[in-house]
Amino acid sequence: MSLDKEVAEYTAKTARSRALHEEALAVMPGGNSRTTTFFDPYPFYAARGQGAHIWDADGNDRLDFNGNYTSLILGHAPxxxxxxxxxxxxxxxxxxxxxxxxxxxxxxxxxxxxxxxxxxxxxxxxxxxxxxxxxxxxxxxxxxxxxxxxxxxxxxxxxxxxxxxxxxxxxxxxxxxxxxxxxxxxxxxxxxxxxxxxxxxxxxxxxxxxxxxxxxxxxxxxxxxxxxxxxxxxxxxxxxxxxxxxxxxxxxxxxxxxxxxxxxxxxxxxxxxxxxxxxxxxxxxxxxxxxxxxxxxxxxxxxxxxxxxxxxxxxxxxxxxxxxxxxxxxxxxLTPEAYARLDALGERLRGGITRLLAGTRRKGQVSGVGSLFCLHWTTEPLTDYRSSRPKDAEQPLRMFVGLLNEGILLTQRGLGACSLAMTDEDVDRFVNALARVLARQ
Ligand SMILES: Cc1ncc(COP(=O)(O)O)c(C=O)c1O
CATH class of the missing domain: 3.40.640.10 (Type I PLP-dependent aspartate aminotransferase-like (Major domain))
Structure with a gap:
């Protein structure tokens, strides 16, 4: 699926966010206060978070692997x-x-x-x-x-x-x-x-x-x-x-x-x-x-x-x-046991993504340490900033919006984090959602 089609599906599900964004445009440049969270045509407006989930103003429920850019290590509202x-x-x-x-x-x-x-x-x-x-x-x-x-x-x-x-x-x-x-x-x-x-x-x-x-x-x-x-x-x-x-x-x-x-x-x-x-x-x-x-x-x-x-x-x-x-x-x-659990979630996620990517045409890889991970759309060995740049500049955004449509929130760049509110099933849901997005692209 092209980026346009993924965006069309996203906009069809987020009418209330679009209306809020239009109101916001009148009073804020680009309609927001945070450059990093903006994406075209508009970001969804968050309404609620609980545990591993985040809901937008339209009631869409997503598993949150963004965690306010890796801040919410215990999940939402512990x-x-x-x-x-x-x-x-x-x-x-x-x-x-x-x-x-x-x-x-x-x-x-x-x-x-x-x-x-x-x-x-x-x-x-x-x-x-x-x-x-x-x-x-x-x-x-x-x-x-x-x-x-x-x-x-x-x-x-x-x-x-x-x-x-x-x-x-x-x-x-x-x-x-x-x-x-x-x-x-x-x-x-x-x-x-x-x-x-x-x-x-x-x-x-x-x-x-x-x-x-x-x-x-x-x-x-x-x-x-x-x-x-x-x-x-x-x-x-x-x-x-x-x-x-x-x-x-x-x-x-x-x-x-x-x-x-x-x-x-x-x-x-x-x-x-x-x-x-x-x-x-x-x-x-x-x-x-x-x-x-x-x-x-x-x-x-x-x-x-x-x-x-x-x-x-x-x-x-x-x-x-x-x-x-x-x-x-x-x-x-955040006890020592909590870090062991976070590491295990991160390893399970990276393992699942690596196995998935090995079997797809789209060339990519996943990096990470502990509960942190990042998707990369290149097969070059990852050593520095330049080696991590995607071969197809649009691919990270296509994946981000595709995952949104699958009920998963990541960051636009592909960076994500597991939280202690997540289960093994949540991590597997991420991998399965990624598989579906890759399959339709
Ligand atoms: C490594 C690093 N340093 C500093 C900052 C800035 O932090 P803040 O967004 O709280 O200003 C960030 C934000 O993502 C970061 O990742």
């Missing part, structure tokens, strides 16, 4: 998390000061992640990475930040570089050129950004050595999450640790997505200790959140005690009680 947030809200919606919940969530994060000696909360992963790069600059006195081609770290200027560039404009694969990911990113940002090729340790070593005197930080998503969940090659993250340590460069792990792959995040899973870590998504239990933390000597730049803090970090809703309480309840539910 009763203990809802209760914790409700209790916090009933005591007051927000306060101009700290609360006990904030202390408890900070304790939980520092206990789980030994590299995080101290932590501070924000309202988004974007604010977390923004603060982490600022801190690295303040600590080292150096101006530049290195990031990987294909890596997404939010929407502030310093990370809106080479997020999903067209390789034709992005220079040599082993020495990529900084490419702005948005209009409005000033030339100064490009001048101060060094772009690295994922999984190419030799190339990274050369680039970092050449730039070391000016480099404050290497910012790395240990799974290249939005770039396609491409696992680090054996020893790659360790090499980055060695190189950054040798050159006095701050190593920042952006674990906004990857924290969900183990009790102590990807850094535990891969055995690497960064200087700073950023968090988001699951640590707020489904509410707006971010956090950054790490070595106490670096984090002391935020300490306001002797006079003013060297870095000011305000935020009217930082560490707001509902988010903190929901975060505590969520992490309480």
């Amino acid at each position: 009763p203990d998390v809802v209760k914790a947030a409700q209790q916090a809200i009933e005591s007051g919606l927000s306060f101009p000061g700290p609360t006990e919940w904030e202390v408890r969530l900070a304790e939980m994060l520092t206990r789980r992640v030994p590299s995080v000696e101290q932590v501070r909360f924000t309202n988004s992963g974007t604010e977390a990475t923004m603060n982490a790069v600022r801190l690295a600059r303040a600590f080292t006195g150096r101006p530049k930040i290195a990031k990987f081609e294909g890596a997404y770290h939010g929407t502030h200027d310093w990370v809106l570089v080479s997020v999903a560039p067209d390789p034709k404009t992005a220079g040599n694969r082993r020495h990529p050129k900084p490419v702005p990911a948005s209009a409005g990113v000033p030339p100064a940002v490009l001048k101060h950004t060094v772009v690295l090729p994922w999984n190419d340790a030799e190339a990274c070593e050369q680039i970092l050595a050449a730039e070391a005197a000016n480099l404050a930080a290497v910012l790395v998503d240990p799974l290249l999450g939005i770039g396609g969940v491409i696992s680090p090659a054996d020893g790659f993250l360790q090499r980055l640790r060695e190189i950054t340590e040798r050159h006095g460069i701050v190593l920042i792990f952006d674990e906004v997505i990857s924290f969900r792959v183990a009790w102590g995040g990807a850094q535990e899973r891969f055995g690497v200790r960064p200087d700073l870590t950023t968090f988001g998504k699951i640590i707020g239990g489904g509410l707006a959140v971010g956090a950054f933390g790490g070595r106490a000597d670096l984090m002391s730049f935020y300490d306001p005690r002797q006079g003013a803090a060297r870095i000011s970090h305000g935020g009217t809703f930082n560490a707001n009680p509902a988010t903190m309480a929901a975060g505590v309840a969520t992490l309480n539910a």
